[in-house]
Amino acid sequence: MGLRTIAKELGIDRKTARRFAIASDPEDVIAAATSRAALLDDFVPHLLTRWNAGCTDVAVLTQELRELGYRGSQRTVYRYLQPYRAGRNKTRVATVPAAVPKVRAVTAWIMRDPDNLASDDAQQLAGILAGCADLEVTRGRVGAFAVMTRDLRGDRLPEWMAQVRADNLPALHSFVTGLEHDFAAVTAGLTLPWSNGPVEGTVNKLKHHKRQCFGQAKLVLLRKRLMLSHSTVDQHPPMK
Incomplete structure (x- = not known):
């Protein structure tokens, strides 16, 4: 079968069908297929509920989804509803899928x-x-x-x-x-009670000062800011 026919039968995009067809190893497609949730997934329950209620205007449905936070295209909504649209004359009811944990x-x-x-x-x-x-x-x-x-x-x-x-x-x-x-x-x-947390905190603070000075100051100012942030007037007098 051709890629276009395969994509139509499986209900997937032709580019997705091609990516799976040319993959030399399952590992080439597993990560891409499982690590990115579809833009429409979170809105499918609302979409199918409205479809079953009789609202079949894709433009109206897309607008409703966008008000709920959907950021995809109207074409994506149309493609998702195509199987239900094809069975509309047979009073096909869209089953709202159970929520699947991420x-x-x-x-x-x-x-x-x-x-x-x-x-x-x-x-x-x-x-x-x-x-x-x-x-x-x-x-x-x-x-x-x-x-x-x-x-x-x-x-x-x-x-x-x-x-x-x-x-x-x-x-x-x-x-x-x-x-x-x-x-x-x-x-x-995993044995000793000590932690390098304080060191990591100091490094994080230094990086914060560095980002604030980036492109506007040299190492001398960064050194002064770091020294003063960890000192008191009695212990470490301000550098001149």
Whole structure:
């Protein structure tokens, strides 16, 4: 079949069909297909509700969506409604899809302490994990690492890394490889009570001063501002 015919049958844009057709490996298209939500996704429930109510004017529907925050084109709305328009004479009713949680939301649920999850979020996450054994294992490994961080149990790190290596989770394998490169530093960070937070705060403040002076002053003024921001009159008299 030709790309135009494939696109029409699958209900996708011809350029999207071509991108999938010429890909030499699934990895070439997975990221692009899953990491960017369609502009219309968040507005589909309202769109189909209005369609079922009898409003079939694409211009009117697009204007309503724009008032709700939609930033796409009228053509996108038209293409989405085309299958329902084709079945209009058969009294085809558009089914409003159930809300699907975003990838970022699911990631946040996995990273968060289960005891701190809202009941609705916990229920949705349970359903998602039930459908993917690898994701269930991933959540367990992420939770164990979080406990090590919270309780300063760096002594558990080798055991945790060995468990991850035994799992079929390539993404976590890459993470473990990174930990191995700085194993001593990571172990210290998961064991010792000290933090480099104050240093990071100072660096952030220095960058803030640098942005304010950019193109308008030299290093001498930046040095003075940094010194004065960390000193008192008694300890470090102002530089002249």
